[in-house]
Amino acid sequence: AQTVTQSQPEMSVQEAETVTLSCTYDTSESDYYLFWYKQPPSRQMILVIRQEAYKQQNATENRFSVNFQKAAKSFSLKISDSQLGDAAMYFCAYRSKKSNTGKLIFGQGTTLQVKP
Amino acid sequence: NAGVTQTPKFRILKIGQSMTLQCTQDMNHNYMYWYRQDPGMGLKLIYYSVGAGITDKGEVPNGYNVSRSTTEDFPLRLELAAPSQTSVYFCASSATGTPGGNEQFFGPGTRLTVL
Numbered sequence: 001a002q003t004v005t006q007s008q009p010e011m012s013v014q015e016a017e018t019v020t021l022s023c024t025y026d027t028s029e030s031d032y033y034l035f036w037y038k039q040p041p042s043r044q045m046i047l048v049i050r051q052e053a054y055k056q057q058n059a060t061e062n063r064f065s066v067n068f069q070k071a072a073k074s075f076s077l078k079i080s081d082s083q084l085g086d087a088a089m090y091f092c093a094y095r096s097k098k099s100n101t102g103k104l105i106f107g108q109g110t111t112l113q114v115k116p
Numbered sequence: 117n118a119g120v121t122q123t124p125k126f127r128i129l130k131i132g133q134s135m136t137l138q139c140t141q142d143m144n145h146n147y148m149y150w151y152r153q154d155p156g157m158g159l160k161l162i163y164y165s166v167g168a169g170i171t172d173k174g175e176v177p178n179g180y181n182v183s184r185s186t187t188e189d190f191p192l193r194l195e196l197a198a199p200s201q202t203s204v205y206f207c208a209s210s211a212t213g214t215p216g217g218n219e220q221f222f223g224p225g226t227r228l229t230v231l
Contacts, residue, residue, distance in 0.1 A: 004158075043204065045159075045222035091158055101166060102147045102210050103174065104220060106158030 002027040004094050006107035013082045014115050021077045021110045023092030033095040034075045040088040087114040122223035129197040129230045137192040139207030147210045148190040152203040197230045
């Protein structure tokens with residue numbers, strides 16, 4: 001069974017600085033998807049970025065980028081030029097391509113605090 | 117488009133009571149999911165459906181039931197509520213499971229407290 005681990009329960013960053021959130025996962029599959037979701041205090045789950053395992057190029061969405069290390073099974077999220085609106089809980093999630101169900105497996109989450 | 121809507125937003129139940137959490141999506145998605153999120157934790161899959169009339173268990177199905185009579189609706193039924201079911205419940209939908217890595221769209225959640 002696949003698992004996702006986020007070992008940093010809380011992180012903080014100064015506004016305009018850069019922060020990296022860690023995520024590791026365990027799977028025996030070779031092709032899959034990885035996601036980062038943001039959950040602000042409103043509770044709404046918002047997709048931040050996604051990565052396909054067979055794509056070696058790291059995904060980027062504006063100030064958000066990932067460092068995908070397939071061999072190490074690591075998928076970290078880098079937030080550049082942090083803004084107050086980035087304060088939220090961030091979840092890493094895994095989705096199998098083999099299973100035709102689309103189920104997501106979530107990590108425990110990292111709460112990000114942004115200091116003005 | 118409203119996306120994924122959930123009702124109610126909040127609910128307090130007494131132990132042993134039953135209730136149905138409603139979920140509706142207007143995106144014509146085949147795949148729908150129910151997750152629960154316990155305090156400070158990630159989301160865990162309760163049940164999912166790959167189309168009308170088809171449902172299956174996720175990681176934590178005990179104490180819950182679902183039905184999927186239409187593409188749009190995917191209600192979650194709690195029978196005999198227990199304090200362990202105190203959680204925030206999220207409904208989600210996506211166009212397909214695979215391929216394509218299609219995004220799951222989430223509803224705003226229902227906060228349920230069982231006392």
